[in-house]
Amino acid sequence: MAAFDFGVKVDPVLFDRQINEGYEVTASEYIRKGWEMFRLNIGEFVGFTLVVFVISALSSMSNGGGSIIFSSLTAPLCAGFGIAAFKRMSGQEIQFSDFFLGFKYFLPLxxxxxxxGLLVAVGLVLLILPGIYLAVGYTFTMFLxxxxxxxFWQAMETSRKIVTRQWGAIFWFACLLALLNFGGALALGVGLLVTIPxxxxxxxxxxxxxxxxxxxxW
Known part of the structure; x- marks a missing residue:
């Protein structure tokens, strides 16, 4: 896929099972497996997280244009974590360059x-709860x-429909991850090098x- 392709429409029938029949959510198991995956490639994950931190710091020291640039890079950079995880789950070795493959999907991301960001912000202004619902609902957008x-729009709506089936369980999962990263931030921020990946x-x-x-x- 070229970086500036809009993406394709996918047959929604592929997601009927998750949307109509439901699924089980095991939040603690996902986190345990996430730790095991991180542990097997500590250098790559920590190194890439440091790159993200440096880009964020440089943008914060620049003018408003720097913030705009970083905002445009955020989704592809975050996708890099997902692509590395996909490769590991598929039995492939992770190369450091894999973390930058999110830029192949730059435009839809x-x-x-x-x-x-816009819809969640509007939802938060409108009594907060709609924003929280959407923020959790869009959990799988990037991966789709x-x-x-x-x-991008089909990915957002597909994610929202899948997550809505077990919204409460996914919300609890998101809360656990938020607590994990809060703990990482308390450790002088250094802990985030572990908790983010x-x-x-x-x-x-x-x-x-x-x-x-x-x-x-990918």
Whole structure:
């Protein structure tokens, strides 16, 4: 997929089972497996997290243009964690360059990031609860774009429909990850070098367990 392709429409029938029949959510198991995945590739995950931190720091020291640039990079950078996790779950070795493969899907990821941010912000203004619902509902958007080469709006809506089936359980999972990263932040921020990649791996594992991996190459 070229970086500036919009993505494709995917047959929604592929997701009927998750949307109509439901699925089981095992939050603690996703986090445990996320830790095991991180432990097997500590250097790569910590190194890439440091790269993200440096880019964030540089953008914060620049003018407003720097913030805009970092915002445009956020989704592809986050997708890098997911792609690395997908490769590990498929039995492939992780190379450091794999973390930058999210830029192959730049346009749909960028559009999804902007649209989700806007809709969640509006939802938070409107009595808060709609924003929380959407923030959790869009959990799998990035993975659907990468895994199915899906266009951004269908990815957002597909994620929302899948998550809504077990919204409470996914919300609890998100809360556990938030607590994990809060603990990482308390450790002088250094703990985030561990908790951010562990959290990212855990969400990728949840996607694989709930939706299943469609592609074999990303």
């Amino acid at each position: 960028f559009l999804a990031g902007m649209a989700m 774009i990468v895994d199915y080469r899906m266009e 562990v959290s990212s791996c855990a969400v990728a594992i949840a996607y694989k367990e709930i939706v299943g991996l469609y592609s074999s190459e």
